[in-house]
Amino acid sequence: MAAPKKTAAKEQGQDRDNGPPPEFTRDQDLAALRDMLLIRRFEEKAGQLYGMGAIGGFCHLYIGQEAVVVGMQMALKPGDQVITGYRDHGHMLATGMDAKGVMAELTGRRGGYSKGKGGSMHMFSMEKNFFGGHGIVGAQVSLGTGLALANRYRGNDSVSVAYFGDGAANQGQVYESFNMAELWKLPVIYVIENNRYAMGTAVSRASAQTDFSKRGISFNIPGEQVDGMDVRAVKAAGEKAVAWCREGKGPYILEMQTYRYRGHSMSDPAKYRTREEVEKVRHDQDPIEQVRNRLLAAKVSEQDLKTIDADVRKIVNEAADFAQADPEPDPAELYTDVYR
Amino acid sequence: MPIQVLMPALSPTMEKGNLAKWLKKEGEAIKSGDVIAEIETDKATMEVEATDEGTLGKILIPEGTADVAVNTPIATILADGETAADLGKAAAPAAEMKAAQSAPPAEPAAAMQASPAPTGVAAPQSVAEPDPEVPAGTEMVTQTIREALRDAMAEEMRRDGDVFIMGEEVAEYQGAYKVTQGLLQEFGARRVMDTPITEHGFAGIGVGAAMAGLKPIVEFMTFNFAMQAIDQIINSAAKTLYMSGGQMGCSIVFRGPNGAAARVAAQHSQDYSSWYSHIPGLKVVAPYSAADAKGLLKAAIRDPNPVIFLENEVLYGHSGEVPKLDDYIIPIGKARIARSGKDVTIISWSNGMTYALKAADELAKEGIEAEVIDLRTLRPMDTETIIASVKKTGRAVTVEEGWAQSGVGAEIAARIMEHAFDYLDAPVTRVSGKDVPMPYAANLEKLALPSAAEVVQAAKSVCYR
Numbered sequence: 128m129a130a131p132k133k134t135a136a137k138e139q140g141q142d143r144d145n146g147p148p149p150e151f152t153r154d155q156d157l158a159a160l161r162d163m164l165l166i167r168r169f170e171e172k173a174g175q176l177y178g179m180g181a182i183g184g185f186c187h188l189y190i191g192q193e194a195v196v197v198g199m200q201m202a203l204k205p206g207d208q209v210i211t212g213y214r215d216h217g218h219m220l221a222t223g224m225d226a227k228g229v230m231a232e233l234t235g236r237r238g239g240y241s242k243g244k245g246g247s248m249h250m251f252s253m254e255k256n257f258f259g260g261h262g263i264v265g266a267q268v269s270l271g272t273g274l275a276l277a278n279r280y281r282g283n284d285s286v287s288v289a290y291f292g293d294g295a296a297n298q299g300q301v302y303e304s305f306n307m308a309e310l311w312k313l314p315v316i317y318v319i320e321n322n323r324y325a326m327g328t329a330v331s332r333a334s335a336q337t338d339f340s341k342r343g344i345s346f347n348i349p350g351e352q353v354d355g356m357d358v359r360a361v362k363a364a365g366e367k368a369v370a371w372c373r374e375g376k377g378p379y380i381l382e383m384q385t386y387r388y389r390g391h392s393m394s395d396p397a398k399y400r401t402r403e404e405v406e407k408v409r410h411d412q413d414p415i416e417q418v419r420n421r422l423l424a425a426k427v428s429e430q431d432l433k434t435i436d437a438d439v440r441k442i443v444n445e446a447a448d449f450a451q452a453d454p455e456p457d458p459a460e461l462y463t464d465v466y467r
Numbered sequence: 468m469p470i471q472v473l474m475p476a477l478s479p480t481m482e483k484g485n486l487a488k489w490l491k492k493e494g495e496a497i498k499s500g501d502v503i504a505e506i507e508t509d510k511a512t513m514e515v516e517a518t519d520e521g522t523l524g525k526i527l528i529p530e531g532t533a534d535v536a537v538n539t540p541i542a543t544i545l546a547d548g549e550t551a552a553d554l555g556k557a558a559a560p561a562a563e564m565k566a567a568q569s570a571p572p573a574e575p576a577a578a579m580q581a582s583p584a585p586t587g588v589a590a591p592q593s594v595a596e597p598d599p600e601v602p603a604g605t606e607m608v609t610q611t612i613r614e615a616l617r618d619a620m621a622e623e624m625r626r627d628g629d630v631f632i633m634g635e636e637v638a639e640y641q642g643a644y645k646v647t648q649g650l651l652q653e654f655g656a657r658r659v660m661d662t663p664i665t666e667h668g669f670a671g672i673g674v675g676a677a678m679a680g681l682k683p684i685v686e687f688m689t690f691n692f693a694m695q696a697i698d699q700i701i702n703s704a705a706k707t708l709y710m711s712g713g714q715m716g717c718s719i720v721f722r723g724p725n726g727a728a729a730r731v732a733a734q735h736s737q738d739y740s741s742w743y744s745h746i747p748g749l750k751v752v753a754p755y756s757a758a759d760a761k762g763l764l765k766a767a768i769r770d771p772n773p774v775i776f777l778e779n780e781v782l783y784g785h786s787g788e789v790p791k792l793d794d795y796i797i798p799i800g801k802a803r804i805a806r807s808g809k810d811v812t813i814i815s816w817s818n819g820m821t822y823a824l825k826a827a828d829e830l831a832k833e834g835i836e837a838e839v840i841d842l843r844t845l846r847p848m849d850t851e852t853i854i855a856s857v858k859k860t861g862r863a864v865t866v867e868e869g870w871a872q873s874g875v876g877a878e879i880a881a882r883i884m885e886h887a888f889d890y891l892d893a894p895v896t897r898v899s900g901k902d903v904p905m906p907y908a909a910n911l912e913k914l915a916l917p918s919a920a921e922v923v924q925a926a927k928s929v930c931y932r
Binding site: 208210239240241242243244245249250251252253258259260261262263266268269270271272273274275276277278280299300302303304306307310463464465466467 | 631657662663665667668669670671672673674675676677678679680681698699702703707708709710711712713714715716747748750771772
């Protein structure tokens with residue numbers, strides 16, 4: 128098990144325990160850039176649509192955390208399952224779900240992934256093995272452990288990845304799940320996205336043990352802290368965890384040290400932290416800028432990068448157009464899908 | 468005077484058991500704490516320890532005797548200085564003890580043993596109206612509800628490899644109430660999984676496995692403990708199909724004893740019927756008879772939706788006739804007329820039927836013919852059967868062990884008012900658990916629960932008699 132360090136993510140440029148992360152090939156960097164950009168542009172657009180009143184209710188943006196889900200996804204193979212909490216747009220896009228369907232769900236339209244009945248926090252895709260989208264903080268940890276139980280029951284080698292935040296990490300059922308996952312050696316990776324704030328409460332104000340990689344120690348679950356702003360570090364840690372699970376060794380904990388640029392939800396002015404703090408992370412550690420800079424240093428042209436950005440913007444704009452033009456669900460849908 | 472050893476009770480609900488084995492012989496010396504015999508029920512095995520010292524004077528109940536009533540003298544212990552000649556002295560008290568024992572020990576037991584009603588309607592347990600699903604001439608086997616539930620699970624597990632059971636003590640221990648007896652031996656640890664005491668966690672894991680397409684049966688040792696898991700049951704199991712626009716469902720059964728057992732006080736004696744029946748997305752089943760327990764549990768396991776299957780500890784040991792069919796399934800959502808009548812409709816389910824049927828017997832003696840409906844399923848509720856009956860009788864009484872406020876009886880009363888208001892000759896009356904946490908003291912507990920007498924009184928009052 129890794130010996131985690133106390134250093135904050137912002138002071139890190141590399142994985143703590145495994146030395147500098149392995150370099151990406153140019154194609155890997157390009158793919159990561161594109162996938163992270165898609166999430167960022169999508170979320171920016173969602174923020175705009177929310178401001179226009181086109182999206183209702185809660186809307187939790189993933190901006191700043193893109194490297195976590197994109198890096199993890201690069202470590203998975205088809206058949207592996209993903210489940211997360213309410214900050215889920217990035218996870219859906221990373222698993223390959225269609226931006227139109229996601230955006231149309233945000234606007235509550237019939238073409239949304241849940242036909243407009245789920246909204247921002249409740250979307251699913253059986254096709255992409257994305258199991259939600261759960262609004263109750265911590266619930267997805269038990270559910271994700273159940274997905275792993277199903278894999279073991281069926282004797283396949285699939286792994287389930289249960290994402291949750293530093294806030295959810297204090298829920299009781301997380302530890303109930305840890306216990307059973309290790310007891311039964313279930314192939315589940317617990318990815319704790321530590322973005323430093325549970326809504327408005329800083330980690331240090333809510334957690335007696337702020338090193339989340341240690342949260343599995345009493346269950347003998349190995350864990351490590353990962354620079355969640357560096358997609359290469361995420362992928363490398365993810366691969367290690369996936370291998371551990373596929374070998375039948377049980378669960379694995381990855382604490383992804385990351386940062387959310389926006390408020391907890393759209394209605395959060397984020398007064399619990401300074402503007403300078405946010406700006407510093409953006410300036411020093413932005414996950415997308417890191418990849419851009421690497422690509423530029425590797426002589427990829429500014430124009431090529433602009434083309435990627437333009438492609439992504441096109442996808443997002445089309446999704447936004449669709450999500451606003453698509454009709455609301457038929458009133459008859461009110462009573463469908465309650466039972467099978 | 469020789470000391471009598473009485474047949475012990477393993478639990479407050481045990482009424483009889485088998486004397487499996489004597490470990491001491493007549494004439495052998497006995498010290499306090501010695502194990503002298505083994506007792507077994509269909510639920511558990513227990514050793515009988517001597518609490519007195521002396522010599523085992525006489526064995527009154529030979530080993531291998533089945534169905535020995537609790538408190539029956541099973542042996543006498545001679546104190547120092549006493550001889551076999553003294554044995555006779557114990558005989559008289561023993562006879563008294565037996566006489567006392569033949570009085571009904573508790574309300575439910577009395578009802579289950581009730582003799583056929585004077586009207587010719589069959590005894591409650593053997594049930595008046597045959598289920599339409601059972602072809603005439605079908606052979607019936609007598610089973611306890613506990614066995615019927617186990618057989619239902621075993622049959623479904625044989626039929627479908629995706630069905631498995633998880634819960635506390637379901638495997639090695641053979642079930643806290645022995646409902647899963649033998650399943651581990653037949654299906655192995657992969658499909659019969661002991662969990663730690665961690666209701667919230669294992670309920671969530673069960674739901675997750677169901678989302679992945681498996682068909683878990685999650686046993687709660689009692690539904691009282693399921694309150695720790697109720698978020699996963701409602702927010703995850705019940706709502707996901709809707710929230711996913713029909714994409715991702717959850718075929719899962721949550722089962723276990725619900726409601727009051729006996730003498731376990733407030734935290735272990737609560738009826739959750741109305742709690743779960745409130746929730747769209749859940750189906751809620753609460754059988755009373757052994758046949759229904761089997762047929763409905765099989766239906767619940769096959770149902771593609773989350774099903775709350777409310778059992779009752781008091782009823783586990785009760786026997787009934789179960790049709791001997793390869794695949795006996797009772798559709799969820801259908802009530803059963805347990806007894807036909809024309810004067811008043813009594814509606815209940817689960818252990819409430821005990822009071823309802825006993826009351827119907829009493830009412831018949833006074834010339835009131837009650838129609839008793841066993842709801843069997845609380846959600847979806849078979850409104851049609853209730854309304855058809857009320858249109859015939861013009862009067863209705865609901866019987867439930869749970870509290871009246873926002874209870875199932877309140878819901879039934881509202882439906883009758885909505886659909887049969889013009890047919891009512893009297894206001895619908897509710898008999899329910901009293902509006903207090905369940906007390907421990909035997910007399911208070913009895914008062915807190917509904918009784919057949921209260922049902923009789925309510926039925927008479929709606930008949931203006």
